[in-house]
Amino acid sequence: MHEKCGVVGISTADRDVARPLYYSLYALQHRGQESAGIVTHDGFQQYEHVEMGLVGDAFDEGDLDSLNGSNGIGHVRYPTSGSVNNCCAQPFSVSFKSGSLGLAHNGNLINTDEIREELAALGHAFTSDGDTEVIAHDLARNLLEEDLVRAVKRTMSRIHGSYSLTITHDETVLGVRDPQGNRPLCIGELDDGYVLASESAAIDTLDGELVRDVRPGELVVLHDDGSGFDTYQLVETEQTAHCFFEHVYFARPDSVIDDELVYEVRRDLGGALWEESGIETDVVMPVPDSGRAFASGYADAAPEGVDFAEGLMKNRYVGRTFIMPTQDERERAVRLKLNPIKSTVEGKTVTVIDDSIVRGTTSSQLVELLYEAGAEEVHVRIGAPPIVAPCYMGIDMASREELIAADKSVDEIREEIKADSLSYLSIGAIADALGTSDSNLCLGCVTGEYPYDIEGEQTDREVERPAVGHSSADD
Incomplete structure (x- = not known):
């Protein structure tokens, strides 16, 4: 999975x-590394700079000054x-009779083609194959006939899927969250203004204060003089x-989303993982970095004598762009990214904790690495339910054919990764940790049930949820 x-x-x-x-974009860099862009307005003219690459590579001093x-x-x-090119990089900008428009989008629409065809028939010319341009064109068309609030409402009635949007209409900045709140968006207060951001960590970077989350289906319009905001x-x-x-x-982990600190939620999920499937081993270790809070919560919930330790060290200079043309090199990539600490592992029984298993390749190689480092037993615990279906809401996830849990039981997965035992967290534990009902969560990737009608897929009214199991080599 990618951001x-x-x-x-x-x-x-x-x-x-x-x-x-x-x-702020630096604070949100973990959410996307393909391109970065900024659109500003000074009350008279719109300015933009959008480039491929990381934030630090996309801008220099002169770009910011302009x-x-x-x-x-x-x-x-x-x-x-x-596509992955400049045409689909954002924010997307358009100038039209009613002014200038800039639009940044987090999410994924499921009726893009339908709206694109309607707009193309009305004379709209598209320069990209992304869904963001479709939203921008539809909103621009509505702004020719309606005021800002009514135009946004009309666009929201037409687009279906997940989205958090930040938009400029001339010097006015606004934010919109999709009606089911699939994507996060929050409001922060600065000394001299206000900010909308995907995560509160961006607000912290600016020494701001988190005000609250944007509510599902809500429009927030920032005053162009920084004095406040209006909501609809x-x-x-x-x-x-x-x-x-x-x-x-x-x-x-330092962000607050829907009133919950992400780090504490992950620790709670780790504690729940112990309650559901804990096993007493000499060492509990995370797969860095995303497994760390889970492992901490799991170890704290375990009896005295089950110790938390860092047993895997991460090479932070190996990323998605590492060239792995052969199978041997692809297998070696895990060793390049993660290396075991022998003194933590050798002669010990080990529980290794990760956030998910997608294809299973990395988990299999990690288990093998730990055995090679001298582990006597390797038990795997996962802080989420098995991923059995693709995501259509904006996560770049493997296809159903590539998902190991799509056609394998927990026991079959355990055998494939060669662990002594394997357990996943239940859906109920996820909902409890978030203080909500599972009916208020998008669980499509772990149930096959989607909040919107997806062509070729079933909705939440048609599918039974699979049971989450435990597997041990002794079973």
């Missing part, structure tokens, strides 16, 4: 926002829809569909 995208929008009293936007204005938006992208509840829904994987994996 989704990160969005930010800022309005201040009178200072240029290019640098605050730049710092982005004038005290209002603007920013975006970091990992593509879940559209444009869509009401009985149930939400928050993406539970934000708390399990995607979000920074």
Whole structure:
């Protein structure tokens, strides 16, 4: 799985926002590394700079100096829809009769093609194959006929799927969260203005204060002088569909999402993992970095004598771009990324904790590494249910054919990764840790039940949820 995208929008009293936007994008870099961009407006003219690559590579001092204005938006992208090129990089900008528009999008629409065809028939020309341009064109068309709030509401009635948007309409900055709240978005207060961001960590970077989450179906309009904001509840829904994987994996652990500190949620999930399937071993260790909070909570819930330890060291300079043309080199990639600490592992029984198993390749190689380092037993615990289906809401996830849990039982997965035992966390434990009902969560990737009708897939009214099991070599 890869990150989704990160969005930010800022309005201040009178200072240029290019640098605050730049710092915010750095704080959201974990959500996307393919491209980065900023759009600003000074009350007279819109400015933009969008480039491929990391935030630090996409901007230099001159780029930031050229982005004038005290209002603007920013975006970091990992593509879940559209091509990986400058055409689909964001924010997407358009100028039309009613002014200038910039739009940054985190999420994924499921009716993009339908709306694109309708707009193309009306004379709209598209320059990309992404869904963000479709939203921008639809909103621009509505702005020709409606005021800002009504135009946004009309667009929201047409687009279906997951989205958190930050938008500039001339010097006005606004934020929108989809009606089921699938994607996170929050409001923060600065000394001289307000900020909208995918995660509160971006607000912290600016020394701001988190105000609250943007509510599902809500429009937030920042005052262009930084003095405050107005809100409009444009869509009401009985149930939400928050993406539970934000708390399990995607979000920074120091972010607060839907009133929950992500780090504490992960520790609670680790504690629940012990309650459901704990096994007393000499050492409990995380797969860095995402397994760390789970392992900490798991070890704290375990009896005295089960010790938390760092048993795997991560090489932070090996990323997705590492070239692995042969199978042998692909297998060696795990050794390049993670190396066991023999003194922690040798002669010990070990529980290794991760956030998920996707294809199973990495888990299998990690178990093998730990045995090679001298572990007597290796038990695997996962802080989420098995991933059995693809995501259509904005996570770049393997296809169903590549997902190890799509056609294998827990015991079959344990045999394939050669662990002494394997357990996943239950859906109920996820809901309990988030203080909500599972009916208010998007669980499509672990149940096959989706909050929207997906062509070729079943909805939550048609599928029985699979049981989450435990497997041991002794069973």
